[in-house]
Structure formats: C-alpha cells, structure tokens
Amino acid sequence: MDRRKALKMAAGAALGGSVGFWGIQKLSEPDYLSEQEAKPLTPVANELDWKYHSLDPQVTAELAYQKYKDGGCMYSCFLSIIKQLADAYGEPYASFPLHSMRYGHGGISGYGSICGTLNGAAAAISLFVPEKENRDKMITGLFRWYEEQFLPVFIPKAPLVDADIVLSQANSVLCHASVTNWTKVSGIKVSDKVRIERCRRLTADVAEKTVDILNQFFEGDYMAADPHNATTRTCLTCHGSHGKLDNTSGDMNCTSCHSKSVAHSVFAKPHYKVMK
Structure with a gap:
C-alpha cells in the first residue's frame, strides 16, 4: 500500500469515527427541561404587622x-x-x-x-x-x-x-x-x-x-422568570429531581464551581440514555 492510499484510509476512518461519535451523541440527547415563561405574582393578604410601603x-x-x-x-x-x-x-x-x-x-x-x-x-x-x-x-x-x-x-x-x-x-x-x-x-x-x-x-x-x-x-x-438559566436546565435535566440521577438540587449557577470533564463530555449522554 502506498503512502497516499494509507493517508486516505486513515482520514476516512477518522471521519467515519467522528460522524459515528456525533451520531451517538445526538441520539443520546435527553429531553432537556424546557424554559418556563415569566408569570406575574399575586400578593397574598399579609396578616402580620410587618407591612411594606413603597420606597425610592x-x-x-x-x-x-x-x-x-x-x-x-x-x-x-x-x-x-x-x-x-x-x-x-x-x-x-x-x-x-x-x-x-x-x-x-x-x-x-x-x-x-x-x-x-x-x-x-x-x-x-x-x-x-x-x-x-x-x-x-x-x-x-x-x-x-x-x-x-x-x-x-x-x-x-x-x-x-x-x-x-x-x-x-x-x-x-x-x-x-x-x-x-x-x-x-x-x-x-x-x-x-x-x-x-x-x-x-x-x-x-x-x-x-x-x-x-x-x-x-x-x-x-x-x-x-424561570428560576433556571440555560446551564442549570441542562444539568438538572439529568441530576435534578426529574432526572434519573436525582442527586442534586438548587438553582444557583452550576459553572461557578463545576465544569465538565472530558469523560463527562464523551460518555455522559450515552450512559444516561441506557440508565434505568
């Protein structure tokens, strides 16, 4: 096999592997939490002595x-x-x-x-x-x-x-x-x-x-407004109370303390897909 043919085969294998990888990732996408519409809040009668008065x-x-x-x-x-x-x-x-x-x-x-x-x-x-x-x-x-x-x-x-x-x-x-x-x-x-x-x-x-x-x-x-931002909606889809993992709670921004590892980026979605 000459060098040119070997390079073409290697490139084809790499391309095929890449397409296969992204295909698996796409098929493994979970049903992400949807963004909630902003809703008005209605004050409830306050029987306590601590009444609020409008301030500047x-x-x-x-x-x-x-x-x-x-x-x-x-x-x-x-x-x-x-x-x-x-x-x-x-x-x-x-x-x-x-x-x-x-x-x-x-x-x-x-x-x-x-x-x-x-x-x-x-x-x-x-x-x-x-x-x-x-x-x-x-x-x-x-x-x-x-x-x-x-x-x-x-x-x-x-x-x-x-x-x-x-x-x-x-x-x-x-x-x-x-x-x-x-x-x-x-x-x-x-x-x-x-x-x-x-x-x-x-x-x-x-x-x-x-x-x-x-x-x-x-x-x-x-x-x-929606209590979640785009990041927390993504994370809580799997890790929140509605997900299969159900191992965390809260609405604070996830990326302040956490970042995705390479392993998480590669294996998390397929692994989650087959979890019971």
Whole structure:
C-alpha cells in the first residue's frame, strides 16, 4: 500500500469515527427541561404587622452605601430598607434589632459563603412576603440578577473612595467567588480600599434592586422568570429531581464551581440514555 492510499484510509476512518461519535451523541440527547415563561405574582393578604410601603430605590441605595461602614454588607442592605420605614411609620419597624444583621459580613462572619448583600436582601423580602411560593420566586429572581449582571453600577453622591470601580460578573451568589472574580478582572487585591469600595457600592446596587422588586410586587407588576438559566436546565435535566440521577438540587449557577470533564463530555449522554 502506498503512502497516499494509507493517508486516505486513515482520514476516512477518522471521519467515519467522528460522524459515528456525533451520531451517538445526538441520539443520546435527553429531553432537556424546557424554559418556563415569566408569570406575574399575586400578593397574598399579609396578616402580620410587618407591612411594606413603597420606597425610592435611589434613596435606598444611597443609604445602604453610607451605612456600610457601620456593620458591613448584610447590615447596611437590610437597614437601608427598615430604617426608612421606621422613620416614616414608627413601629414595629423601629424596634427591629438591626444589630442582628451584622453577622452576614464577608459571606457570614468572613467565611466567604452567601454574599451578605443577598443575605440581607432575602431577609427583607421574607419580612414582608410571608408566603413561601412568592417569597422564593422573588429571592431567586434577585439572586439570578446578581449572578448575571455586571456590577457595581451605583455611583455615590459623595464617594468615600474616589476611584473608577471596574465592573465584573459574579457568576455566583457566594462572597468569595464574587470577590475573586472581581479581583481577577480588576487586578486589585482583596485587602485594597478600592475592593472595599467595590463591595460598598455593590451593597447599594442590591439594596436598590431589592426595593425595586418589592415595589413591583406590591403594585402587582412583578414578573417571576424561570428560576433556571440555560446551564442549570441542562444539568438538572439529568441530576435534578426529574432526572434519573436525582442527586442534586438548587438553582444557583452550576459553572461557578463545576465544569465538565472530558469523560463527562464523551460518555455522559450515552450512559444516561441506557440508565434505568
């Protein structure tokens, strides 16, 4: 056999193998979870004393920014909402033990888990929306926004640190991931005062968004989007409660912590197809 014929045969075998591989992959495609349409949420009568009153998102953001120095991200995000209600309406808002929200700094006492801004925001939503279904969808919507948006965008009236803050996409609701992604983009160290200013402004962004969500909800204008994004829909198809594996739960973005191995990319679909 001459060299040219051998090369043609090798190329043909490679092409055939490639076509066969992709054919198997295509035939093994699971029925992926479909995207859900956005639906309006209807407030349920709240028999508790903790009633929400519409607030100005921009005023809330500025207050969260200014109060950050007194207790960190969770504290100032939550306080920016409750303090306005206490000043305008008195009790029960004025008696809320705001100091209890200081634990959330740095992903809970510096542990790096859930971002304190989101922890405080979720607490505020929960205070005014006691029913589980609405509350969960609103918090999920806020968390997804936090994962996907390029933040911070808030510009304070009187910056405590005069710097151009680089925007970054957190791709996670975790403090350490959010901060690390920002340091990679900005090239600034975690201990730098500019990083602290970044988190201060991020707190303002989240406080503003939280009030915007609450305002829309109680005005009957809030639309709850699909709790999953494209990535989580793909992963939960097999790994979620409706899949054969049924070995994980949650809606947070998968790729913040997980990536597909070569073996997963090659064998996962055919293997899943033959699973019982």
